[in-house]
Amino acid sequence: MNCLICSTSFIESASWQKLFLIKPADVICNQCRSKFEKILKTKSENEWSGTIYEGALDSVKSFYTYNDWMKHVFQQYKFQLDVELAKIFVEDFRPLRQVQELIVPIPLHPEMLHERTFSQVDQFLIDANVPFKNVLSKTENRSQVGKTRKDRMSTELLFSVQENVQEQHIVLIDDLYTTGTTLHHAAFALKKAGAQTVRAITLIRV
Amino acid sequence: MEEIQTFLSGRIWLKEKTPFPLPTIEDYIQKGFIIPHKGIQSKQLSRILKSKQHHCRRCGFEQLSSFQCAKCKGPCLYCRHCIRMGRVSSCTVLITWSGPGIKQVPSHLFSWEGKLTPKQDLASKELLQSVRQNQSHLIHAVCGAGKTELLFPAVFDLLERGKRVCVATPRTDVVLELAPRFQQVFPQTVIHSLYGGSPEYTNYAQLIIATTHQLYRFEEAFDVIFVDEADAFPYTLDVTLQNAVNKAKKKAAAVHTITATPSDELLRQTVNKSVISGRFHGFPLPVPRFVGLWNYKKHIRIGAIPQKLKKWTMHCLHQNQPFLIFFPTIELMEQALPLFLILHSEILSVHAEDPNRKEKVLKLRERKVIGLLTTTILERGITIPDVQVAVVGADELIFTSSALIQIGGRVGRSIEYPNGDLVFFHHGISYAMDKAKETIEAHNKDSGFK
Numbered sequence: 012m013n014c015l016i017c018s019t020s021f022i023e024s025a026s027w028q029k030l031f032l033i034k035p036a037d038v039i040c041n042q043c044r045s046k047f048e049k050i051l052k053t054k055s056e057n058e059w060s061g062t063i064y065e066g067a068l069d070s071v072k073s074f075y076t077y078n079d080w081m082k083h084v085f086q087q088y089k090f091q092l093d094v095e096l097a098k099i100f101v102e103d104f105r106p107l108r109q110v111q112e113l114i115v116p117i118p119l120h121p122e123m124l125h126e127r128t129f130s131q132v133d134q135f136l137i138d139a140n141v142p143f144k145n146v147l148s149k150t151e152n153r154s155q156v157g158k159t160r161k162d163r164m165s166t167e168l169l170f171s172v173q174e175n176v177q178e179q180h181i182v183l184i185d186d187l188y189t190t191g192t193t194l195h196h197a198a199f200a201l202k203k204a205g206a207q208t209v210r211a212i213t214l215i216r217v
Numbered sequence: 218m219e220e221i222q223t224f225l226s227g228r229i230w231l232k233e234k235t236p237f238p239l240p241t242i243e244d245y246i247q248k249g250f251i252i253p254h255k256g257i258q259s260k261q262l263s264r265i266l267k268s269k270q271h272h273c274r275r276c277g278f279e280q281l282s283s284f285q286c287a288k289c290k291g292p293c294l295y296c297r298h299c300i301r302m303g304r305v306s307s308c309t310v311l312i313t314w315s316g317p318g319i320k321q322v323p324s325h326l327f328s329w330e331g332k333l334t335p336k337q338d339l340a341s342k343e344l345l346q347s348v349r350q351n352q353s354h355l356i357h358a359v360c361g362a363g364k365t366e367l368l369f370p371a372v373f374d375l376l377e378r379g380k381r382v383c384v385a386t387p388r389t390d391v392v393l394e395l396a397p398r399f400q401q402v403f404p405q406t407v408i409h410s411l412y413g414g415s416p417e418y419t420n421y422a423q424l425i426i427a428t429t430h431q432l433y434r435f436e437e438a439f440d441v442i443f444v445d446e447a448d449a450f451p452y453t454l455d456v457t458l459q460n461a462v463n464k465a466k467k468k469a470a471a472v473h474t475i476t477a478t479p480s481d482e483l484l485r486q487t488v489n490k491s492v493i494s495g496r497f498h499g500f501p502l503p504v505p506r507f508v509g510l511w512n513y514k515k516h517i518r519i520g521a522i523p524q525k526l527k528k529w530t531m532h533c534l535h536q537n538q539p540f541l542i543f544f545p546t547i548e549l550m551e552q553a554l555p556l557f558l559i560l561h562s563e564i565l566s567v568h569a570e571d572p573n574r575k576e577k578v579l580k581l582r583e584r585k586v587i588g589l590l591t592t593t594i595l596e597r598g599i600t601i602p603d604v605q606v607a608v609v610g611a612d613e614l615i616f617t618s619s620a621l622i623q624i625g626g627r628v629g630r631s632i633e634y635p636n637g638d639l640v641f642f643h644h645g646i647s648y649a650m651d652k653a654k655e656t657i658e659a660h661n662k663d664s665g666f667k
């Protein structure tokens with residue numbers, strides 16, 4: 012097996028789980044794996060209290076920090092369009108197969124999707140075999156990059172809800188959590204459309 | 218018109234990634250000046266089984282990845298091998314120039330004050346003759362023989378005759394070392410130096426100094442290619458790089474090879490060759506000393522530099538001589554660095570992915586740091602006056618005989634300091650170590666030393 016990141020060949024440690032195909036073989040070597048930094052404790056959010064978005068998002072959990080290594084890998088994935096790298100995070104998203112809630116990825120604007128050729132959020136779920144539903148749609152094709160925190164927090168609603176989510180329990184999925192604008196807007200729209208609970212999971216917490 | 222022509226002549230480029238507006242490119246395609254190619258090409262392997270073999274049109278890589286593409290609305294293949302140059306996939310288009318060729322009046326100045334030694338001069342003339350006859354030539358010259366200088370007359374001859382020339386090498390470090398030297402010798406010539414992360418040029422260069430990787434982006438461009446350090450990693454292992462050289466040259470063009478450590482295969486293949494077994498300054502090649510360093514890995518792991526290695530390093534520090542210590546793995550090197558920092562605070566480590574690699578080597582050359590710990594990445598292409606060299610774990614597989622010869626070639630290159638210490642610290646003598654020592658001694662014998 013050649014590592015997806017450093018392309019050196021590596022031998023994986025044996026385990027019963029892998030032998031019985033319960034756990035898939037890793038796609039990157041131990042050294043590359045060890046450079047990712049997991050987040051163990053989740054910070055609680057209070058920057059949104061006092062705004063109309065307060066209480067829209069019930070909780071947020073992120074898997075990794077945005078360290079230099081993650082920046083490097085993520086850049087290759089999202090901007091050099093190396094779709095295959097989504098496989099690195101299969102183990103993180105796999106437990107979502109068990110949840111009863113409706114899994115909703117944050118969408119790209121259709122124009123952006125056409126340009127990027129794949130959705131970097133959906134791809135995590137596709138590779139981890141997690142069923143999901145695209146109930147949100149992005150209303151404008153504007154990037155959050157380059158905006159200040161205040162700008163981001165005060166923009167108009169970024170999403171519209173395309174399907175009936177009355178009484179539903181929802182898990183939002185996104186790649187990066189920076190200021191939380193995207194997720195708060197999405198959660199706000201979902202709650203307004205009748206969703207009962209909305210929590211979120213992101214790969215990276217900046 | 219002229220701009221697109223000079224940019225695209227001899228190149229193969231992603232249609233969406235040129236510096237020109239897309240409608241203009243489309244217009245040229247309509248007029249037949251630009252030819253579009255599918256990014257991923259397929260060939261039928263068997264009619265009966267309907268199996269197909271796919272490959273990347275740019276780099277030729279065959280193990281492609283597939284995904285559901287939102288642009289072409291279906292399964293799409295893409296190439297990971299050359300992805301850093303912009304992704305090539307089933308639904309991307311590559312373009313080449315098919316309009317009129319570049320017409321230019323060659324105007325070059327050959328400004329070189331140096332003098333070739335009789336051996337260099339002979340090899341240089343032999344090379345020039347092969348170049349004129351358009352036959353492949355091998356220059357087999359030891360490290361420090363002065364290989365670059367002897368290319369100058371042949372390159373000048375080609376430039377004068379309006380030929381497009383490429384000097385390619387597997388190593389970025391070598392490109393960085395060669396480019397300024399060529400620019401100095403040919404001050405009026407437009408020279409592009411291309412490597413991962415180099416500036417993007419839009420003008421036309423008759424002489425290109427490039428890593429072999431960059432040749433993925435050329436097609437039938439060159440009348441002559443010189444491959445310098447042809448045996449360096451990863452060129453010998455990566456077939457796509459060898460194909461890249463073949464693809465980048467015009468069909469009838471000859472490929473010339475320059476190396477200190479040719480493979481047996483290369484020696485067999487080439488008919489025309491010149492051998493230089495002595496250094497330009499006339500001193501013998503440094504012969505390695507073998508010193509046993511038992512259980513060095515364990516010592517370093519538990520936090521101690523093995524005594525003999527420590528003594529060697531202290532000696533260099535004491536004499537104020539710059540040194541390079543080669544390690545078989547990044548891991549071992551990183552374990553060792555803090556231990557060396559206890560001996561002296563101005564020691565750095567460097568490896569392939571190090572973003573500051575260029576600066577660190579420069580610091581050693583300018584004597585701003587006293588020593589560097591390195592992986593095989595610095596085995597060739599660098600010249601540091603008075604450098605002393607040690608290899609830790611010279612018996613490890615990564616240190617092939619040619620790697621060891623190249624590493625040894627760092628020592629005693631300058632005429633001011635023609636000698637220096639070369640130590641192979643080992644945990645048992647390998648065949649490669651023996652072969653390296655024998656080859657070095659044979660070269661010395663051939664140049665009249667005992």
